[in-house]
Amino acid sequence: MNRKLRIGVIGGGIGGAALTASLQQWGMEAHLFERTAAFREVGAGVQMTPNAVKVLKALGLDGELQRLGYLPQAIVGRNWRTGREKFRTPLSDACPQLFGAEFYHLHRADLLAMLIGLVDARFITHNARCVSVLNLDGKAVARFDNGEQFEADVIVGADGVHSVVRDALFGDEAPRFTGHICWRAAIALGERSDFISPVSAVWLGPNGHVVTYTISGGRVLNIVAVSEAADWQEASWHLPSNRDELLRTFSGWHPDLLRILSCAQNVLKWGLFDRDPMQRWSQGHITLLGDAAHPMLPFLAQGAAMAIEDGYVLASVLAANAGDIPEALRLYEDERLPRTSRVQLSARERGKIYHLPTPWQQFRRDVRYRFNALMNPHACGLEANWVFSYDATAFSPPAGETRPFGG
Incomplete structure (x- = not known):
C-alpha cells in the first residue's frame, strides 16, 4: 500500500493503549477511542510478568519501569491459618536469567499513563461510546452514540469483557459469573515499614485466597482478595465495599493478614466473569483484543499481559500484511x-x-509443592515458566517484509 493503514481502536484501557502505541510506532495511523472523559484504571496493582515486560521494553518503557515499578524478590505461598510457607518462587534475580526480562509490580494507573504517553494525543478521542461496528465495502466502520462514525482499514475491539464490538460480531452472549468475588484495596505505606515486604505473599485458604504486594516504588501495598460465592446479584460488575466486609469474609485467617486487611483503604469488589475460549476473533476487517477476546480469571496475573502481547503481535502482522487485512487477522x-x-x-x-x-x-x-521445589523452585507455586518464557517481540509474521520497529 502507498498510504498508511488507518486503524480504529475501541477502548482506552491497557490493551487498547498498548495496541495504539505499537501501531503508531510501526508508522500506522491509529486512532484511540475512549468512552470516558479521561483515562482511568479501576484497581490499584498489576503484575507485569517477564513476557509482558519484554514488550514494554521494546516500546521504549524500560526507564519508566525502573522509575515506577517495584521488583519483588519472590512469590511466597502461605497457609491461610498458620502462615506456614508452602512455596517460594524466586523472581528478582531469577527472571532476567531464565526468561530474559524482569518481573515488576506496578500501579495500574502508572502503567496506563506510560502507554498513553507513547500515543500521539491528536489521535485520541474521549467521550466516544461505541454502539456498533460493521464491515462495509472492504472497510470497517465504528458508530458512536453521538451519531458520528469512523471508517478505517481495521477496527479493533479492545473494550473489555462487556465488549460492544464482540457482541456486534458474534452476538450478545453474557459472560459467565465464575463463582468468585474479588476485593481490591490499597494501603498508603508512608512510614509504615512494618507492612513493606520484598515478596508477593499468596495466602491459600479454603474457597479463597489473598495476595498482597508492594507497588508504586514501595509506597503502596496492594491487596487482592478472592472468595467463592454462589452468585452475583448486583447490577454493576464492580461496586464500592469497605474493610468491615473484607474482614468478615476472611474472619479466622492468620492474624498477620487480618492486621493488613484492617488497614485497607478504597475497598472495591468485583464479580469475576469469564468466557470459554473462542474459535475466532475476527470478521472481515474487524477483530478483538484483550478481555474482549479472552477474558480470564486473575489467578495467573495475565489479563493485562495477554492484552499487551496481543497488541504487539497485531501491530506486527498489520505492518507486514498491509495489503491483505483478512490475511493479517488470520x-x-x-x-x-x-x-x-x-x-x-x-x-x-x-x-x-x-x-x-x-x-x-x-x-x-x-506435598506436591514441596517435592517440585526440591527439583526446581520455578516448578511450584505459579508453575508459569511456559507463560513467562514467551516473547511477542520475537514473533515474525510469515508474510510480507517488515520494517524496523518505529520505522
Missing part, C-alpha cells in the same frame, strides 16, 4: 488464539488449586 489469530486459550483455562485451574476446600486436599497439594 495470522494474528493463529499466533494468539492457542496461547490465550491455554492461559484462560490454566487460570481457571489455578483458582481450583488455590481454593481447595478440605485439609486433606490442601495437604496433598502442599
Whole structure:
C-alpha cells in the first residue's frame, strides 16, 4: 500500500493503549477511542510478568519501569491459618536469567499513563461510546452514540469483557459469573515499614485466597482478595465495599493478614466473569483484543499481559500484511488464539488449586509443592515458566517484509 493503514481502536484501557502505541510506532495511523472523559484504571496493582515486560521494553518503557515499578524478590505461598510457607518462587534475580526480562509490580494507573504517553494525543478521542461496528465495502466502520462514525482499514475491539464490538460480531452472549468475588484495596505505606515486604505473599485458604504486594516504588501495598460465592446479584460488575466486609469474609485467617486487611483503604469488589475460549476473533476487517477476546480469571496475573502481547503481535502482522487485512487477522489469530486459550483455562485451574476446600486436599497439594521445589523452585507455586518464557517481540509474521520497529 502507498498510504498508511488507518486503524480504529475501541477502548482506552491497557490493551487498547498498548495496541495504539505499537501501531503508531510501526508508522500506522491509529486512532484511540475512549468512552470516558479521561483515562482511568479501576484497581490499584498489576503484575507485569517477564513476557509482558519484554514488550514494554521494546516500546521504549524500560526507564519508566525502573522509575515506577517495584521488583519483588519472590512469590511466597502461605497457609491461610498458620502462615506456614508452602512455596517460594524466586523472581528478582531469577527472571532476567531464565526468561530474559524482569518481573515488576506496578500501579495500574502508572502503567496506563506510560502507554498513553507513547500515543500521539491528536489521535485520541474521549467521550466516544461505541454502539456498533460493521464491515462495509472492504472497510470497517465504528458508530458512536453521538451519531458520528469512523471508517478505517481495521477496527479493533479492545473494550473489555462487556465488549460492544464482540457482541456486534458474534452476538450478545453474557459472560459467565465464575463463582468468585474479588476485593481490591490499597494501603498508603508512608512510614509504615512494618507492612513493606520484598515478596508477593499468596495466602491459600479454603474457597479463597489473598495476595498482597508492594507497588508504586514501595509506597503502596496492594491487596487482592478472592472468595467463592454462589452468585452475583448486583447490577454493576464492580461496586464500592469497605474493610468491615473484607474482614468478615476472611474472619479466622492468620492474624498477620487480618492486621493488613484492617488497614485497607478504597475497598472495591468485583464479580469475576469469564468466557470459554473462542474459535475466532475476527470478521472481515474487524477483530478483538484483550478481555474482549479472552477474558480470564486473575489467578495467573495475565489479563493485562495477554492484552499487551496481543497488541504487539497485531501491530506486527498489520505492518507486514498491509495489503491483505483478512490475511493479517488470520495470522494474528493463529499466533494468539492457542496461547490465550491455554492461559484462560490454566487460570481457571489455578483458582481450583488455590481454593481447595478440605485439609486433606490442601495437604496433598502442599506435598506436591514441596517435592517440585526440591527439583526446581520455578516448578511450584505459579508453575508459569511456559507463560513467562514467551516473547511477542520475537514473533515474525510469515508474510510480507517488515520494517524496523518505529520505522
